[in-house]
Amino acid sequence: MKVHMQARPLTVSASPKGLSGRTLVPGDKSISHRSLMLASLAHGRTKVYGLLEGEDVLRTADAMRALGATITRDGAVWTIDGRGVGELTEPADVLDMGNSGTAARLLSGILSSHRMNSVMTGDASLRSRPMRRVMDPLSKNGSEFLSREGGRLPMAVRGNGQATPLEYRLPVASAQVKSAVLLAGLNAVGRTVVEEPVATRDHTENMLRHFGVDVDVSVLDAGGRRIELTGPVKLTARDVTVPGDPSSSAFPLVAALLVPGSDLLIENVGLNPLRTGLFTTLLEMGADLTIENERVEGGEPVGDLRARHSKLKGVDVPPERAPSMIDEYPVLAVACAFAEGSSRLRGLEELRVKESDRLAATVSLLNVNGAETEVVGDDLIVRGFQNPLGGGSVTTHMDHRLAMSGIVFGLAAQKPVHIDDTAFIETSFPGFVDLMNGLGADIRA
């Protein structure tokens, strides 16, 4: 089913009494995509608890159904009857991955290693994003890819049912590319090896193990990793519990730090150390942020985040931290605009190829609202001030994180902030505006 997003503009005024109470955020997007894909590749029945029911993940569910898995939902519980590795069937129509880079890239790995032909497309944002980063390694396994000029979707794949195992060193820090190569390796004959120069989120490795696959991980000298598995592999169905998404928690969290009078508890947030760069950075800025009730659930560390209004100071974020907070830079930049002193966020080249050019769009979000910024190479410099103005109109370019970052700015600014379109928030954080209003915000159409 193709989803037509109707533009949803909003104006956000400062929250007078702060954000308080306790809340949950929706399930982790990365883990949700992977649970549907791996369960579809497993033998047997998997139940998934806490799946993110956002548009991006629903596109993955539709794609896996089109490839032959049976996926149903009963209340909040999703049930997947898998087909087994190598047993997915040719889709009868084009696979539409909507706005989701993760869905498109991870699925490419699966399609390239099954004996079938398929075509994948996406919305205008996804059709502008680079796919060569997966086509290049995957086409060495005996599959063939044909895309639009510049490696853009739509893309056709002629998969290879007896794929050659790949040995690949990632040229960019990307969990999506790493995962695509590993997923292709499940149905390859022999040893698949991926090396990443900097560690990226390891949810694919963790969940493969959860489904019974031997995954060897060794740490490389400079903090990178080498990941290996031997195919063809058999996955055994096993239930999955999805923690709250740390990337989604970033928005109510930063809002609470910025809006005077706030005291907020966000419960059951995933704390995988390869995802927590934002929390480290906010603590360096002087945030009153504590992690309570740390525990392990469904194989991933989780905890509750308590955030109170804080006087923040500028920060210098090293480039090697980027993979652990790659989706959090727009909202971190908003926090920096409200901090005392300058901040420098280093090594942001990957932001240019997200749902929008997030570096340019973040600069514009800040500038239209009176903040001062500078881009030097791949670094973003934000000069903070205590009373950010607001009053600007934010252009979101089909990018959910820009829309939520604009809302956070408006909640703490002197003058109302207009957001051109908040519809894409549905991709990762359904119910965001209602949730924020329930905590004390007053966000209206």
Ligand SMILES: O=C(O)C1=C[C@@H](OP(=O)(O)O)[C@@H](O)[C@H](O)C1
């Ligand atoms: O693997 C994943 O689930 C993701 C990896 C990251 O992308 P890259 O692999 O392009 O860094 C991130 O930005 C995206 O939101 C989710």
Ligand SMILES: C=C(OP(=O)(O)O)C(=O)O
């Ligand atoms: C970059 C993101 O997602 P994707 O690459 O899956 O579109 C994101 O959610 O911020």
